[in-house]
Amino acid sequence: MEIKQIYTGCLAQGSYYIKCCDEAAIVDPLREVQQYIDMAERDCVKIKYIFETHFHADFVSGHLTLAEKTGATIVFGPNAKTGFDSLIAKDGQRFKIGKVEIETLHTPGHTMESTTYLVNDKQGKPHAIFSGDTVFLGDVGRPDLAQKATNMSQEDLAGILFESIRKKILPLPDDVIIYPGHGAGSACGKNMSIETIGTLGHEKKTNYALRPDMSKEEFVAELCEGLPKPLEYFGLNVAMNKYGYKSIDDVIENGHNMLGVEDFVNASTATEALILDVRHQREFIKGFIPGSIFIGLSGTFAPWVGALLVDVKMQLLLVAEPGTEVEAITRLSRVGFDNVIGILDGGFESWKQAGKDVDNINAVDAITLAEEVNSDENTKIVDVRRTGEYEAEHVEGASHAPLSCLTDYLDRLPHEQFYIHCAGGYRSVIANSILKKNGIHNAIEVLGGFNAIKKTEAPRTEFVCNDSIL
DSSP, X not given: OEEEEEEETTTTEEEEEEEETTEEEXXXXXXXXXXXXXXXXHHTXXXXXXXXXXXXXXXXXXXXXXXXXXXXXXXXXXXXXXXXXXXXXXXXXXXXXXXXXXXXXXXXXXXXXXXXXXXXXXXXXXXXXXXXXTXXXXXXXXXXXXXXXXXXXXXXXXXXHHHHIIIIITTSOTTOEEXXXXXXXXXXXXXOOSOSOEEHHHHHHHOGGGOTTOOHHHHHHHHHTTOOOOOTTHHHHHHHHHXXXXXXXXXXXXXXXXXXXXXXXXXXXXXXXXXXXXXXXHHHHHOBOTTOEEOOTTSSHHHHHHHHHOOTTOOEEEEXXXXXXXXXXXXXXXXXXXXXXXXXXXXHHHHHHTTOOOBOOOEEOHHHHHHHHHHOTTOOEEEOSOHHHHHHOOBTTOEEOOGGGGGGGGGGSOSSOEXXXXXXXXXXXXXXXXXXXXXXXXXXXXXXXXXXXXXXXXOBOOOOOOOOOO
């Protein structure tokens, strides 16, 4: 038996390839499925099953496309209802892959169809679990995403998750390997480890939610404390995973529509399409198409697209570095944004050469900011990092406006010149582009963000250890 993790940092998501003898199975595949097909062909095996741990909210899975291309059976756990052909497994049902068996462990709580798949080795001994969003390393799945679908409170779902973990997961041997659905950076939990593979025994010792002496009431209270607001695109991704979506091949073909400058302008004028610039932030700062929004491929691109653009049906016009167009379309499709209607041929350089209007972002280095703060106590600073980052340490006197809900703070921003920063410069450039699109042009970017500020004499609050990613 061989198990391979395919980890996608942009989504903080793990999919899995399981091979034994001449058969294979895939767990929670990405939407671009050719990599799994290539692996199976290289190993001379047939993909027999596609196991889905639940209806994912944060990305569009590749189960439909992979099934169409390989003939594999899509498997969901109990309670799942799909708009396509699938096998809805019973709790305890077993599936053969070569000489090993994969057992269905129904573990509701994150969602009601959530299922953990247990791999038993050739001797029938529990070897590993694919836990989806039931158990992570350092955390467990958040219980608030399925409230609308179930008419239950997050406390009710947390209580169900407690029973699932206690009855189905904790009784397994300590040496069982955990292959989780996500790692640090995912919005599906609040305290996930940067590690992506672990053991149950280690989690029993270190995971706050798996403490053996924890009562149900303690579990519910701790799990529900400090949950961030669910992102609005989550429900749209669930619907796509549940009822179906376009083939990614069609999405790429339709989106790869290269437009000259005048055609790009006409497309922007004739539609309500958003111009999305996916270049590196250092290039965007130097110059960009007025009114465009920056979300760069170099960062956690897809989650920020989903969080900030929200409507997966919106039409998009892309500005990308030449050669990255297909990557941009693919990564947009991972979170359900399938409606790219055109891409600027030649990138931003062609726009400049055509003599079109250009905007830019004023920027200073962290030393300049520190000098300004130390010479003028009225210096205005806006910190767009997450709440946990801000509370742990920030520049004295800085206001807080998290990027994830920046538009809620627009009427509270300073009317005079102010400085804006995040941790390293990616999120604050996104924020600056949003401000400019909303007619706010008095923000100055701090290059290098708080990481650079910490190396200066800028006064900061006392550091408070805070593991929250909110």
